[in-house]
Amino acid sequence: MELKLLIPLRNLLRNRRRTLLSLAIIALGTAMIYAVRGYVDESMLNIRAGTVRQFGNFQIASPLLWAEKTENFQYLIPPERVSQIAEILRTIPEVTAYTAQLNLSGLAITERKTKVVRATALEPQNRALDYNDLVERGSGLAPADRATVLIGRTLAEELQLQPGSFFTLTTTTVDGAYNVGPLQVAGIYTLNNAIVERQLIFMPLGYGQTLLDTPGVTKIIVKITNIDDTDRVAALVQRKLTEAGLDFEVRTWEQLAEFYRQIRGFFNVLFGFLTIAVSVLVFFIVLQVLTLSFLERTREVGTIRAIGTKRYQVFLMFFMESVFLGLLGSLIGIAGGWLAGQGFNALGIGWTPPGAIEPVPVQLRLELGNALWPFLISVMATAFSALYPALHSARLNVVEALASK
Numbered sequence: 001m002e003l004k005l006l007i008p009l010r011n012l013l014r015n016r017r018r019t020l021l022s023l024a025i026i027a028l029g030t031a032m033i034y035a036v037r038g039y040v041d042e043s044m045l046n047i048r049a050g051t052v053r054q055f056g057n058f059q060i061a062s063p064l065l066w067a068e069k070t071e072n073f074q075y076l077i078p079p080e081r082v083s084q085i086a087e088i089l090r091t092i093p094e095v096t097a098y099t100a101q102l103n104l105s106g107l108a109i110t111e112r113k114t115k116v117v118r119a120t121a122l123e124p125q126n127r128a129l130d131y132n133d134l135v136e137r138g139s140g141l142a143p144a145d146r147a148t149v150l151i152g153r154t155l156a157e158e159l160q161l162q163p164g165s166f167f168t169l170t171t172t173t174v175d176g177a178y179n180v181g182p183l184q185v186a187g188i189y190t191l192n193n194a195i196v197e198r199q200l201i202f203m204p205l206g207y208g209q210t211l212l213d214t215p216g217v218t219k220i221i222v223k224i225t226n227i228d229d230t231d232r233v234a235a236l237v238q239r240k241l242t243e244a245g246l247d248f249e250v251r252t253w254e255q256l257a258e259f260y261r262q263i264r265g266f267f268n269v270l271f272g273f274l275t276i277a278v279s280v281l282v283f284f285i286v287l288q289v290l291t292l293s294f295l296e297r298t299r300e301v302g303t304i305r306a307i308g309t310k311r312y313q314v315f316l317m318f319f320m321e322s323v324f325l326g327l328l329g330s331l332i333g334i335a336g337g338w339l340a341g342q343g344f345n346a347l348g349i350g351w352t353p354p355g356a357i358e359p360v361p362v363q364l365r366l367e368l369g370n371a372l373w374p375f376l377i378s379v380m381a382t383a384f385s386a387l388y389p390a391l392h393s394a395r396l397n398v399v400e401a402l403a404s405k
Contacts, residue, residue, distance in 0.1 A: 022289050023329040026378055029282040030333025031340065033374035036274050038341055038364035040267045045365065048227070051260045055253040056129045056221035058234040060085055060241070063249045065218065073174040076102075076216030081246065085220055088240045094224045094233045097127035100217040102208045106171030108201070110159045117155070119169070119201050121208020128223040131189060131202050138163030138187030146207050148186040152197025154357070156188045163187055173213035181211050194357050230254075279381045287385040290322060291392075311395065318390035319383070326382030330375045337374075341366045 065075040077085075082100060089095045102121040107114055124141035125132065131150060132140025141148060149169075151161060161167060165185045173179050183203065191197055209215060224233050230252050238250040254260060341364040350359035 018289060018292075019325070022286055022325055023332060025285050025289075026282055026326060026329025026382055027333035027336055029278045029381075030330045030374050030378040031337035032278050033275055033377060034334055034337035034366075034371055035341055035344075035364055036271055037370050037374055038337075038366050039362070040271050041370055042363050042365035044264060044267060047260055047263060051257045052227055052253050053129075055256045057224045057227060057230045058222050058237070058250050058252045059219045059256065060222065060237070060248050060250055061219040063247065066249055066251060073212070073214065073216070076174070076214060076218065077220070077248070079215050081248075082217060082220065084244065084246060085241070085248065088237065088244060089220075089222060091240070092233065092236060094226070094229055095222055095237075096225055097223045099123050099126035099128040099221050100205060101129075101219050101221055102205055102212065102214075102216070103218045104171055104208055104212055106169045106211075108155070108159060109168040109170060110161070113159055115155065115159060116199075117169070117201050118199050119149075119171075119203055119208060121203050121205045121211075123205050129221045132187075134189035134191060135187035136190045138185065140187055141202065141204055145186065145204050147181060147183055148204065148207075149183045150187050150189050150202040151185055152200060153188050153190050154194055154197035155199070155201070156185070158198065161185050161188075169211065171211050173211070175213065177213070179211050179213065181207070190357075192357050192360070197357070275377060279377055282378060283381045283385045286322075286325075286382050287388065290318075290386055291389040314393055315390050318393055319386050322386030322390070323379070323383055326379040329382065330378040333378060334371045334375055338366050338371075 062075040062077065064070070069075070077100075086098065089098050100123060103118065104121065105116070105118045108117045122129070122131075122141075124130070124143050124145060130140075135150060136153070141150060151159075156162070159167060163185050167183055167185070168180055169183050170178065170180050189197075189202075205217070209217075222237070224230065234250045234252050241248050241250070345363050345366075348361055350361045352359045
């Protein structure tokens, strides 16, 4: 067995230039797939983390809210229902924190300008979804705060506001009456999203309820231990809500984040297209190289067949050469891709995504899990490229093969 494996390996060394060319092609294709896979995985992990940072692991709200039937504020969750939901959440070990939010909209008015804004009223310094870590100037919201607010830097620039500045928020109560409340800017946050920074403000939950004249909340945000358990825990919470007779619906962060689903679909198409393109390129180039190599050894095939070598043994010899070629080339590609990727990551190259204000770094995720698929794809492409020339060589007529020049 050892001898049979050594023969294909020795054959690869007979024409070193052709072997090196094949290895270079396979390695380059593998490294390209590895790099793209690393970029896709790193981007998706960052987007996923950012999405969970925005929505929590899952949210609980009235079906009317998810159906966008928000007339007359009938979707609001009353305090007694909030207590029942909280009691259910406390029975689930995976739930680490939860908090309530109230969403409203209104007009932010200063002496110079009026701007339509959306407000999220939240429990300051809660452990589930707190935005104080986004503050770059001023201070975050504290539990004792009331008529204070966090605003985005883009909105602060438009309204010419600084920490400590005042403006007025005009909104409509649940009964349809107008309500006006003065707000002081506690801090200015950054989210690297021009649309969010221009429209969204954060205020204490109690003050938001005062502005809307309601004790209710819009939704319950839930945080769990492991993001990968989101679907399972969300389904468990939904079942417990239904068993308790509570007409509320659980939505996971992935269901809420349409942008994430769109970008995931785009990246899947991008990676799939590039993988197919590179695999086809490697297949045909290696096919051409191997075909020429095997044709040059026609007389050799006739000689070994004449001394009793079976056709399947000839096929295996040529096929194993290609397999070894694919294995070695793929390993070189992974190693080279890892080294090149480390250098690329060290450069700190960035780009500005649509809607972003500042560039974000372009990084490649260089891990063993990312390398598996590029490795297997390159090996399989090389192995398939050897099938035709190996079969052709194995089927050669002995007399004709010996007579060939």
